[in-house]
Amino acid sequence: MAHLNEIVQWCDQTLSSNQFKDYAPNGLQIEGASEVNHILCAVTASDAAIDAAIEAGANVLLVHHGYFWKGEPYPITGMRGRRIKKLIQHNISLLAYHLPLDAHPSLGNNAAIADLLELKHIEALDPNEKFPIGNIGDLKQALSPEAFKAKLQDVFDFNIIHLPAQVESIQKVGFCTGGAQDFIHQAAVQGCDAYISGEVSERTFYEAQELNVHYYACGHHATERYGVQRLGKALSEHFSLEYTYFELNNPI
Structure with missing residues (x-):
């Protein structure tokens, strides 16, 4: 078991995330449970990845492609609204790193x-x-x-x-x-x-x-399958956490 803030701080420092000018915010995008014992990793925070995190009992969904990209509309509605609602309802944090993880x-x-x-x-x-x-x-x-x-x-x-x-x-x-x-x-x-x-x-x-x-x-x-898996494994070893990788093969 580890505290969410400790995990976020470790990732931010390890990946030097504040050094990047990116297309979306890196780090904690949606805050869920403060105590973490299971992280589920996926390339993209899709609805299927969220369902996999719920089914696995994960406290954190760690992804390469999160939300709030530049140029997107501000209202949290539609497909993105449904995804975010589901994360919040299940107290799951969304942690995303884009260019720092590249x-x-x-x-x-x-x-x-x-x-x-x-x-x-x-x-x-x-x-x-x-x-x-x-x-x-x-x-x-x-x-x-x-x-x-x-x-x-x-x-x-x-x-x-x-x-x-x-x-x-x-x-x-x-x-x-x-x-x-x-x-x-x-x-x-x-x-x-x-x-x-x-x-x-x-x-x-x-x-x-x-x-x-x-x-x-x-x-x-x-x-881009590999960065989240390497980061998830590093987190599991550093904080003695369980981690799972969810693969939804995307042909693009």
Whole structure:
């Protein structure tokens, strides 16, 4: 059993959340029970994730995608209102970390991808960022574009979209999880042979060709499964809590 404030403080400090200019508030978004013994983790605070937290008897729902995004209307109505009402009725806190959970060098989504792909010589995709939300790494051995796609397919269990370039061998890889397809320009500046993100846009097809960087869309959800699991496990070990990961496979 741990106190909610202790958990929030530990996460905020560990992830340096106050250092990020983000699209939504990081940290405690909805306050529930003050005492916590079970955390349920999910990529997104969907209705299904809330139901899973209720069924598991969790006191905290820990997610990468929470609520209150910039540009959203202020009234708490409709779909978001129903979600928030359900959390409050069941005294469940919502704890969300977006960019801080992408960037963390050991718990983050990008760190997990580097480990899964066994990349080495990890550097910042943008050297000007104090806390990089994208990275660069080298494969242990160069692969053909087709072999690299097959490797990604195995790692992410996702129908990979490959937008080809002229480079015949892939060694240096840029990557940033989620909807970061436009960072392909930065990958080109850094001399990457390939760039990985979650989503893809119509313009990305031409950018891959003209920048000569292979682009691989590996799924927004699929590339961001790992940060919440790593953070949840770290919390469970630090505070002796039970934690559960809820997977609702999203094909986007």
